[in-house]
Amino acid sequence: MAPQLTLQAPLELPPHEVPNYLSRLWEEEHEQANGASTFSLVVWEPAWIEQQLVRLGRLPGPISGLERPELLQAAREAIPVCGLSPSTSPLAPELAWQLGQLPGEGSAEDLRGQQVDAAISRHQPRRLITLAPTLDGDRALETLVAAYCPLPEEGPMASVCGDVVVMRGGFGALEEGLQMVNPLISADLPCWVWWNGSLDEAPHLFEAVSLAPRRLVVDSAIGSPARALEVICHRAASGQAISDLNWYRLLSWRESLAMAFDMPSRRDALAHVVQLDIDVQGHQPVQGLLMAAWIADRLGWQLEHTSRAEGDGILANFRRPDGVPVRFRQMPVPVGTPSTHPGSLVGLRLVCESEGRSPLCVILCGETGGCMRLEAGGMARLELVEEVVATAVESAQKEVSRTLRGGHDSTNPLLSAAAPLAAKLLPR
């Protein structure tokens, strides 16, 4: 479904007039419409790669912040131009940085926050606040406000309306404008904060908008692994709800691995794992570490030691509940067509050995990558279970939409348990 535009042309207002304007908006101008009693959504929407590609004339405008196919195509085409490895994801922050080094003066209309993906608008957010930093760090704050009524798909349903607020400007200007944000968020409704960028940037802004009990949505595939995991661990431990899109993308891998051990006759092998290998795309390790940490947590392994392996890999030793050691190795591997998200899983191998039965080897392969490294090396003596894992290709907006559809005010306990272990797996 195509993105929907705001009902009326956004009105540019001085920041201090926004709260009063919004409180009057429904009383005076939209008496017939119902203000949705749903939730507020605050989105940090830097769209750095899109902004840079537009500046370089490699992508036509407008700038939308939406993860559209043209953007991904233009980003893939720019990767070799920037001298980056072919395994680089089209959404990798290093691409944005490299693009920033190239000259260009292009510009386009900026519709971030005004063009709402249908996957999100169908949930009828009561208030959508978009923080849109500009490439020009010194740019003054602009504040746009509009009423927004997603059209019902069918039936006599009354239009249920919300409003959008866009704050656009340089980092400094956005920080100054922050005092306006909190009064705009209703305490009576749940509020989600979607940090659609690296957690390394704008830490003050992040702290200011992500106050508990607001529910956070982050993507640990973007930016510094240590910082992303630290944020997840800290917020989950404090009782705040935090969802990680990178964790969410592991669902098909977790399902495939669980499926391999559904048969009761094979389940005992889970108590006899001796080796776990994971291959990830490029040098972003978080998704692989979350997978390893989830397995370790579910099987009751204790982490003993972790170290850096040759080739930017990660080695670790676990100990099973029965005291037997488990070797873990995660390696970055090159892929021909990298997935949209940095560090996506490419393959997983789990080897189980127990007395009295032949060793079992479970290999899971992503459908877009190869598993040659995991398939090599003396597999002939093992009972082999090999599965191909379907790769979910969804835009970030659709992924967030799932979170908004049925939210929780606490963090998924499996993520809460896996994230601290994944953080410990990162070599210092």
Add this chain to the structure above:
Amino acid sequence: MTATLTNPLRVGLRQERVISPQCLVIFGASGDLTHRKLIPALFELFRQRRLPSEFAVLGCARRPWSDEEFRGKMEQALAPVIAEDPTAWATFSSGLFYEPVDLQKDDDLVRLGKRLEQIDRIRATRSNRTFYLSVSPNYYGSGCRALAGAGLLADPKRSRVVIEKPFGRDFASAQELNRIVNGCAKENQIFRIDHYLGKETVQNILVLRFANTIFEPIWNRNYISSVQITAAETVGVEERAGYYETSGALRDMVQNHLTQMLALTAMEPPGRYEPESIRNEKAKVLQAARLADEAEPWKCCVRGQYGPGGNSADPLSGYRQEPGVDPNSTTETYVSMKLFIDNWRWQGVPFYLRTGKRMPKRLSEVVLTFREAPVHLFDSAGAGPTANQLILRIQPNEGADFRFEVKAPGSGMRSRPVDMDFSYDESFGEPSDEGYVRLLADAMLSDPTLFTRSDEVEAAWRLYTPLVELIEQQPWQLPVYPYEARTWGPAAADSLLARDGLLWRRP
């Protein structure tokens, strides 16, 4: 690590279909179904993290309970389950509310509307509501009218009604009820529940047929000679004499559960897996089904009633001796019948349906018997070569058997039948969700795939109308044969198949 007896990697993987924020309103909340099925199913969904934080249950009944009393009664009924996870119950039960409501009183409905608005505010349930009519069937129509009159069904996207069985007691009453209900809400807001469709193994009929290429080419009159569908219970009428005396096995089991199994077994492949495609095919096949002899229906149906049985250590009462049953009752506790489906796929293939209480085993199954090999090349180790059979076990020991002939060990070339067995337990080792967990979740997700549509219900009633009319107008034409408790029904039922040279499967 969470201690678990199940696959430890499986924990938490059922969260993919999370229900939208909403309030589930249960009418008849003081009744058995609420504390025996509905609240346990909701608590299970909560423990699986499939209910959002913005969720509430509003119990409604005439009794003047408070929220606290309602929570207390639910807590009492669910005590063993709560003991496993008291923290989860504390959170879940904070979303349980109660409002005394008589659906026949306008003032009560106004108060209900206000209470729902209040719950929307305190639980952020977004005016999204599922109304569950767990009330006497006599009130289904008026209940829907009352809800529509109060404007509570006006928004087709954010309101839906779940209606328990039985949906009508014959074709005319089902048609009238459909007319009323469809006048109150759109068809896609109405969820007619049949808990058999919540069973994993019933749903598996669809997957087995349409996810494999080996079955569909032979799933027709060219290869299948007959189909038997059985739902047998070991229990008697128990506490349900009041209801059962007015219903009997035909209305209680055949018109709904057995007919749903028939529809899933016999339907054409849907164009895609979406609710209307599946329901279209189910309705079509039921519209093509007929009693084997509509002009003289007593020739294709046998009724029975269980008499005393058991043994001296465990004597069992006959139906007429059960509390609440008329000592001269002619209500059937067993019924078997022969049907045909007049379409290209099934023309001439007999479908035999049977259900009964106080049978030797509790089981539900669908048995497809294939045609015999055209030439018997080999001697048989038994009385004769056995036709291939595919047995879909709905319950218990859920799974499937395929029976075929192999060479009997030895120097000769004699054949004998063997079974190739698939068992859910052995393959997955995971307990399936209780049917209500699945169906409640689907209703709250507005997914009607596993619910019966108005034309399906009417087609099912139309199919049995000659029998219903016979029982009501000329019951002597369809006598109720006694059978001893814990046997497979009256001898007349065996004759029904014997006329076709067949036997009921003895599972």
